[in-house]
Amino acid sequence: xxxxxxxxxxxKEIILQKAAIMFREKGFSxxxxxxxxxxxxxxxxxxxxxxxxxxxxxxxxxFGVANRFTANMEIIEAAAxxxxxxxxxxxxxxxxxxxxxxxxxxxxxxxxxxxxxxxxSNFQNQRRSYRKRFAAIIEQGIQRxxxxxxxxxxxxxxxxxxxxxxxxxxxxxxxxxxxxLENNMVVIMIDGLRKTV
Amino acid sequence: xxxxxxxxxxxKEIILQKAAIMFREKGFSxxxxxxxxxxxxxxxxxxxxxxxxxxxxxxxxxFGVANRFTANMEIIEAAAxxxxxxxxxxxxxxxxxxxxxxxxxxxxxxxxxxxxxxxxSNFQNQRRSYRKRFAAIIEQGIQRxxxxxxxxxxxxxxxxxxxxxxxxxxxxxxxxxxxxLENNMVVIMIDGLRKTV
DNA sequence: ACTTCATAATAACATTCATTAGTTAAATGC
DNA sequence: GCATTTAACTAATGAATGTTATTATGAAGT
Numbered sequence: 001x002x003x004x005x006x007x008x009x010x011x012k013e014i015i016l017q018k019a020a021i022m023f024r025e026k027g028f029s030x031x032x033x034x035x036x037x038x039x040x041x042x043x044x045x046x047x048x049x050x051x052x053x054x055x056x057x058x059x060x061x062x063f064g065v066a067n068r069f070t071a072n073m074e075i076i077e078a079a080a081x082x083x084x085x086x087x088x089x090x091x092x093x094x095x096x097x098x099x100x101x102x103x104x105x106x107x108x109x110x111x112x113x114x115x116x117x118x119x120x121s122n123f124q125n126q127r128r129s130y131r132k133r134f135a136a137i138i139e140q141g142i143q144r145x146x147x148x149x150x151x152x153x154x155x156x157x158x159x160x161x162x163x164x165x166x167x168x169x170x171x172x173x174x175x176x177x178x179x180x181l182e183n184n185m186v187v188i189m190i191d192g193l194r195k196t197v
Numbered sequence: 198x199x200x201x202x203x204x205x206x207x208x209k210e211i212i213l214q215k216a217a218i219m220f221r222e223k224g225f226s227x228x229x230x231x232x233x234x235x236x237x238x239x240x241x242x243x244x245x246x247x248x249x250x251x252x253x254x255x256x257x258x259x260f261g262v263a264n265r266f267t268a269n270m271e272i273i274e275a276a277a278x279x280x281x282x283x284x285x286x287x288x289x290x291x292x293x294x295x296x297x298x299x300x301x302x303x304x305x306x307x308x309x310x311x312x313x314x315x316x317x318s319n320f321q322n323q324r325r326s327y328r329k330r331f332a333a334i335i336e337q338g339i340q341r342x343x344x345x346x347x348x349x350x351x352x353x354x355x356x357x358x359x360x361x362x363x364x365x366x367x368x369x370x371x372x373x374x375x376x377x378l379e380n381n382m383v384v385i386m387i388d389g390l391r392k393t394v
Numbered sequence: 395a396c397t398t399c400a401t402a403a404t405a406a407c408a409t410t411c412a413t414t415a416g417t418t419a420a421a422t423g424c
Numbered sequence: 425g426c427a428t429t430t431a432a433c434t435a436a437t438g439a440a441t442g443t444t445a446t447t448a449t450g451a452a453g454t
Contacts, residue, residue: 011401029226030311033442042402045443049401054442084391110307114227147391151373154381157362165358169351176348184351194281194344194387208431230412239432242413246431251412395454402449410441415434422429 012050015040019057020103028058028111058111059119065108066126068097073133083141088186090134091159095182098166109164131156159189209247212237216254217300225255225308255308256316262305263323265294270330280338285383287331288356292379295363306361328353356386 009017018039022031033054037044051057072093076086098105112123134156141147162185169175176184215236219228230251234241248254269290273283295302309320331353338344359382366372373381 027224027226027310029224032440034440043404045404045445046402048443113224148384148388150385151377151381153369153371154366154373154378155385157365158359158382158385161362161365162355162359164361165354168354168358172350174350176351180348181351184348185355187345187347188352188355189385190391191345191388229410231410240434242415242434243432245413398451398453400449400451402447404447405445407444408442411439412437413439414437417435418431418433420430420432422427424425424427 011040015047015050016057016060017103020061020107023058023061023107023111024103028107028114055114055116055119058107058115061104062108062112062115062123063119065097065101065104066123066130069094069130070126073130077133077137083137083144083146084190086137087141087147087159088190090137091163091186091189092182094160094163095166095185098163099170099178099181102167102170106164106167131160134159162189212244212247213254213257214300217258217304220255220258220304220308221300225304225311252311252313252316255304255312258301259305259309259312259320260316262294262298262301263320263327266291266327267323270327274330274334280334280341280343281387283334284338284344284356285387287334288360288383288386289379291357291360292363292382295360296367296375296378299364299367303361303364328357331356359386 015036019031019036022036022039025031026035032044033047034044037047040047073090076089076093079086079089081089112120112127115123131153135152138147138152138155142149142152166181169181175181212233216228216233219233219236222228223232229241230244231241234244237244270287273286273290276283276286278286309317309324312320328350332349335344335349335352339346339349363378366378372378
């Protein structure tokens with residue numbers, strides 16, 4: 001008996017959920033509408049009472065995730081925090097999103113290539129913009145001498161991809177708990193592996 | 198006999214090369230044998246004079262890459278280096294492989310899921326083993342107090358995924374040069390973002 | 395009870411898929 | 425110069441693809 005009484009998910013939401021799971025497992029292209037229908041419990045053609053096309057499903061997943069990240073970026077940018085704190089907050093947000101909304105975030109990250117125009121270009125632009133804003137925060141940290149004089153875009157791509165590694169953690173057997181994972185990642189990214197004496 | 202085999206292999210190599218490019222661009226499942234044949238310059242059916250199946254292509258790419266990494270791991274493990282130096286050497290090897298053999302390494306990293314048994318299990322085992330050996334090096338560094346007391350498997354997945362971020366670098370317009378990239382990555386991973394005063 | 399409406403199933407569609415069979419022309423080996 | 429091999433082609437295979445049109449079902453609203 002679940003203590004949280006959450007709203008009963010609509011059929012479309014169920015389809016999106018199941019699709020996210022299958023797209024992660026097998027990839028967008030290798031997942032057929034018949035596969036998806038079976039996991040939902042209906043016939044393939046019946047899916048089209050709820051969604052317009054296979055691509056629309058991917059669009060819903062990708063932009064759902066992207067918009068959450070963009071919204072968060074706006075909050076962080078406006079916050080009264082040091083640059084290092086901003087980076088850490090962003091980092092923690094990414095990790096939590098990856099832990100809590102694993103399937104969708106993963107799919108958004110790996111399968112966006114299969115979006116069709118104009119969604120593909122939209123998504124790429126949104127993603128590029130996000131990275132630039134992330135890099136700008138790091139750049140500011142460098143100017144304020146909080147952050148080492150490294151190439152900001154490189155730092156961003158390291159951080160973003162490092163986070164996507166949580167995928168491996170998510171599936172591993174002997175996993176440390178989520179909080180520990182988060183703290184470990186923050187320590188490594190912010191202060192590095194080397195022990196300072 | 199040797200001559201004809203070499204000739205055959207060279208055409209096969211062209212196919213593998215083109216396949217790696219297309220598998221990276223569109224993914225394994227979204228790349229058809231007709232697509233591939235066109236990029237090679239022959240008819241789809243003619244591909245089968247050189248390869249046994251679409252899956253065999255993926256197997257060749259994935260295990261080619263995996264074996265190179267495994268071979269390198271053996272060398273590093275036997276080397277007389279501090280743990281931090283070993284990590285740095287591994288890191289630099291990964292980065293160079295990603296820079297120099299971009300397509301294959303990328304495909305091996307993202308498309309191995311589409312391997313079929315028994316290759317799939319083999320690949321997963323090899324990958325798991327590699328990560329364990331990497332983690333063991335970090336673990337040793339922690340015991341020798343060269344490396345912070347962090348969770349070694351987490352560090353490994355951060356490192357490995359951070360490197361796969363080079364994919365973004367590889368395609369970016371305003372890219373810094375490869376050497377700079379390598380040094381930036383090493384600094385960030387080993388010593389972190391924060392400036393120490 | 396009758397109508398409406400959402401959602402299911404069935405059947406079919408035009409493509410596209412990886413792959414096989416059979417053939418041909420050129421290159422290679424003896 | 426003949427036999428063999430290599431590697432290209434065309435044609436065709438059956439299966440699977442996303443999607444549409446049509447029909448059936450069952451609940452809700454009046």
